[in-house]
Amino acid sequence: MNLAGLRVAVRSAGGILGVRTPGQGPLIFTQVRTATKRVSGSKTNKNDSAGRRLGPKAYEGHFVKPGQIIMRQRGTKIHPGENVDIGKDHTIFAKEPGYVKFYHDPFHPLRKYVGVSLKKELPLPTPHFSPRVRRFGYVELLDPQEAAKEESHMSRKEFLQQDELASLKAAKERRLEEESKKIEQALRSLVELNEDEMVMAKERMLNVAQLVTASKVKSLDAEAHTTFDYNYSIDLAIRRGDISEEEADDKRSLYATLVEKLSGNVIVDAKGNVCKALNAEERARRQESILNELKDKYSGVALSPEVRKQIASLIESEAVFDAQKQEELRKQFLPESRPIWTLDSIVEISEDQKPKNATRVYDEAAKKVKLFTTA
Template identity: 50%
Template sequence: MLRSISGIKAGRGSVPSGLSLVSLANSLTQIRTATKKVSGSKTNKNDSAGRRLGPKAYEGNFVKPGQIIMRQRGTKIHPGENVKIGIDHTIYASEPGYVRFYLDPFHPLRKYVGVALKSGVKLPTPHFAPRRRRFGYELIEDPVKAQQEEDHMSRKEYLYQPELKELTIAKENYKQETISNIKQSLQNDFQLQDIDYDVAASRLFNVLQLAKAGQSIESAKKQDIFDFSYNLQLAVQRGEISKEDATAKTSEYISLTQQLEKDVNIDIDGSVYKYLTKEQVASKQEEIIQKLETEFYKLLSKDEKDQVSKLINTPGVFSTEQRSTLTHKFLPDFIPYDVPGSVIENINPETVSKDIVVQRVFDETTRSTRIIGRPQAVFQ
């Protein structure tokens, strides 16, 4: 049944006055009701517990090896000295000491945390200063336990002990043999008066070792004097000798070196030779280079190669770099084409002998290729 707006009943096919079918249809709205029950969401209903991130030890706190200092997500704090970082960015102590939060001048945008081995030490350690090491905090009075602590080593160290002992023995034998040869050379070839041959030979050996490590002979001499004086200062600090004895020994050693330098010097190959002035060195260099260019810039025999090597390695004349340059020029592994005697022109490839290597090269002057022969000695 349709009900009119005024509440009067209307029969089938009859429409109340003042009301049209169009206006009646526009006044009707459709209502939809839910046919399925909706269940509520259970996810994220209860909040998870916090991960307890942040510092676990603060500035100045004493920590033990393995103790956690910082828990974090990402490297908000970077690991510094005497600490390590885990796969979840947890920073923990690797040495016993005191926690220090600091900034590194080489990485000004990073914050670091480290462990200082002593309470009064600040971090970071200066860039060129030696890294501090921990030697222990307690004195072990029991000699048996103390020896066990000194003998304690990792498995890798234990397995390498035989090889390390062999290397130590070989190094000591080389040192004694070299010093003995230097001493014998000083006694037989030079007239040195009022000089201790043992100290002089040891001095020249130290200079030789420093020169082999990359220093020049002159800087090696200065370094040896500094090392000798510094070792005496350490002995004074340990209470082994007095300060006056150390000063006297240093002065005596310096006077010996000054007297020794006037007569002898040592080369990079270990040979002892008579001291040469700068003018004498320059004169010998010019003489040897002129002789090499005039007599030995050619295809050399084995004896001639030995002569060239002897000239280049003349003691006290050329430095290591100069010797390398001269060797590359006059004793190369592959003889250049412009060396006299290294190229044979106008050969027949079919009748060439076995000691001749046939090559096809490009001639830039004629812009064409030509066939030449090269002796086997070129490639040896």
């Protein structure tokens, strides 16, 4: 085979290794790399989580039951409206059986609301001055056995808590009975009342004491509230037909007479105890005397347990300060952060004594540890 005048090329799998023309000398090899592997993409963040299935689960006009989910969302894109509630993950669910309504509230025009209408033809939102529609439609059980069965029905949780509820009820009744006895003893020593008036007075003062201790209101405000409640209960009894107008007038006049006897003579202090009422001048004089004693005798002193009892007894004097003023005086004269010792009561002791309440302090000047205790 004649190769004259031809170029000779030597190839390999990676490319051309060398080229030579006959008569031009030895063959010179030069390696040339070519791409032989397919480039693959990155594998970072290829595993994505499943969707959370957000969005509406019940649409306009759909009937829903209590507890049924209406909307799943991130953030309050849709706000809860009437007869619905919202969970901590912004899930809106129905509270009443009815029909789903999406609407805008004129008081919040930039928000979109979803609610449940109890009737399909009722629009939302309910007009501002219109009465709210409530769900009735219950059927009376005429069979006494069925009615008793339905009335006595309770869940398992209620059934298991019956013993605890009975014990709590008994303890409450005992506590109210003890308080009623204390009030009766105080009333008999402060004002003269007959037996019928004593029964009404005990109930009145017990209600006043509960308002004063639980709601932290003044005694006069609690008495006015108790009087209003009694008169309102008589009005309700007239509406129900339990008593006539003449009987109601007799009850009101008897109660007004009792209130007149008690006012000015009996008062409930901040701790709920029935005590003798003070007139305005005497009460102002007692308040000024106690405040002066607290400032002169107990300002900046060491708050030992004995001193705390003395200050508390002055602040809690009968019929002098109301609950709000007592709290202010406790913050001023009975702070929790004040120590039970003062600088004047600190003395240095020797190592030989070593009492239990000794405190070790390093003295920079003397370069040694010293022992201190309260005198």
